[in-house]
Amino acid sequence: MTGIPGPPAGHASDRHPLSRRVLLRRTGLGAATVLVAGAGVLGYRTFDNGVLDPGAGQPYEPWSQWRGDPSxxxxxxxxxxxxxxxxxxxxVFRVTQSTVDLYADPARTTGTLDPLGREKQVGxxxxxxxxxxxxxxxGHGATVTLLPDPGVPGHMARVTLASPGEPVPDASLYEAxxxxxxxxGPYTDQPVGPGIIAGLTALAAGRPEVTTRWFPAPAEKAALGGLIVAATEAIVGDRRQSEDAFAWFRSSRDDIDRYRDGLTLDGQGLAPLTLATAKLLPATSRGAGDAFWLEQTRTVHTATAAAYGVITVTDADDPVQRLRGGRLLQRIHLAATARGLALQHMNQITERIDRERSTGAAATFAARFDDLLARPGWRGLATFRIGYPVRPARLSPRRPVSEVI
Ligand SMILES: Cc1cc2nc3c(=O)[nH]c(=O)nc-3n(C[C@H](O)[C@H](O)[C@H](O)COP(=O)(O)O)c2cc1C
Known part of the structure; x- marks a missing residue:
């Protein structure tokens, strides 16, 4: 369980390239010309950075192989x-003939971005x-026991084959x-209809302590978007949080092949030519990556969100509620996918709330978030935006099953 190496220090970020982008903006079409005219010089970097085969190769194979094994x-x-x-x-998973145990890997954390372990348990x-x-x-029923061993806090769940097992709300979720x-990337201006939002809300059925608060109306959406931007500014202004984010950014194809985790250029939702050009330019610095992320948050992520959703719980510190909230979040993402909707998690506000709490700093975000939620007795656990995508998202890398059992 603990044998899996953590991420290398100083490596990669959940977000956000880059000085490349600044260059791109300044060079405009010139960059595309360089891409073609400089093919000889840039040939190695084209190969090295996966310009020609985004989403291909071993780190991406889990996306095409996940159905094959009936065991x-x-x-x-x-x-x-x-x-x-x-x-x-x-x-980390442990598999027997009739059980699958899920453990948290203590070596894999995002540091000051998740100082209270909230996001890890939601994930x-x-x-x-x-x-x-x-x-x-x-074809099996499944019975889930959360935190089955109080003596082992990292033992998050045991799933036991059972009959009849837990009801599954919708078979199309598996297919997605x-x-x-x-x-x-950007979303179109098509709204997400109330019927769809009601359907996504219903996915929480049976769990009264976990619900979704939606923000589809322009004024509320703008207020929440503004708080997300303010939290993003606070994160990039906090050296430790910025460094911990950057440590998860994989800027070269070599690193993606080696680690098969972290955030990549392919995952940033860029238009194809911009993406290809960005891959050919020198890797980003942390500061340029932060600037890019902040700009994208302002001009793309919050600017084109058709609606936000916030998973709310009665106790955001309770690991059981975090796990149940994560299950609902994933269900919503799968159901949205099945309906042609795009989704992006956006947790800057709670990352700042937990950072302020863990350092004893003045709480500047918690009350503002509570005010926007306007649900006394409930706390925001995880936030996302939703909408119809301008272009499809690209694959992110995964470590193989053999590395996590
Ligand atoms: C609890 C949690 C928090 C996340 N926070 C963010 C976030 O703040 N911003 C973001 O762009 N993605 C966020 N993500 C999305 C992950 O970065 C993403 O799931 C991961 O990189 C794998 O990519 P994939 O979802 O495309 O498979 C979050 C995901 C989870 C489960």
Whole structure:
């Protein structure tokens, strides 16, 4: 369980390239010309950075192989495709003939971005949801026990084959596992209808302590978007948080092949020519990456969100509620995928709330977030935007099942 190496120091960020982008903006079409005219000089970098084959090769194979194995190992292959913070993939599985145990990998953390372990446990809840859907799709019932061993806090869940097992809300959720991706590109101005939002809300059925608060109306949306931008500014202004984000950014194809985790240029939702050009330019610095991310948050992510959703719980510190919230989040993402909707997690506000709490700094975000939620007795656990995508999202890398069991 602990044998899996953590991310190398100073390596990669959940977000956001780059000085490349600044160059791109300044060079405009010139960059495309360089791309063609300089083919000889740039040939190696073209090859090295996966310009010609985005989303291809071993780090991406789990996306096409997840259905093949009818055994419980095949269910783990579905679980590892779940959303998870910064693509840190903080999980370990133990499989027997009739059980799958899910553990948190203590070596895989995002540091000051998640000082209270909230996102990690929410991400493990996302993986648990995929796992249950995949076990059920294999013809078994599944019974889930959360935190089955109080003496082992990292033992998050045990799934036992059972009959009849947990009800699965919608068989199409399983089918969407391989198509679900984080889409950080622009969304169109088409609204997400109330019927769709009601359907996504209903996915929480049976869990009264976990609900979704939606922000589809322009004024509320603008207020929440403004708070997300303010939190982003605070993160990039906090050296430790900025460094911890940058450590998860994989800026070269070599690093993607080596680590098979983290955030990549392919995952930033860029237009194809911009993406190809960005890959040919020198790797980004942390400061340029932060500037790019802040700009994208302002001009793309918040500017084109058709609606926001916030998973709310009665106790955001409770690991059980975090796991259940993660399961709901993953369900919503899968159901959105099945309906042609794009989704991007946007957790800057809670990252600042937890950072302020953990350092004893004045709490500048918690009350503002509570005010926007306007649900006394409820706390925001995880935030996302939703909408119809301008272009499809690209694949993110995954470590193989053999590395996480
Ligand atoms: C709890 C949690 C928090 C996340 N926070 C963010 C975020 O703040 N910004 C973002 O762009 N993506 C965020 N993500 C998305 C992950 O970065 C993404 O799931 C991961 O990189 C894998 O990519 P994929 O979803 O395309 O498979 C979050 C995911 C989870 C589960």
């Amino acid at each position: 419980l190992l095949g269910a783990v292959a579905a679980a590892i495709l779940a959303a998870n913070p910064h693509n840190s993939q903080p999980w 493990l809840g996302c993986a648990l949801e995929n796992l249950v859907l995949a076990i059920t799709a294999r 596992i391989g198509d679900r991706h984080s889409n950080r």
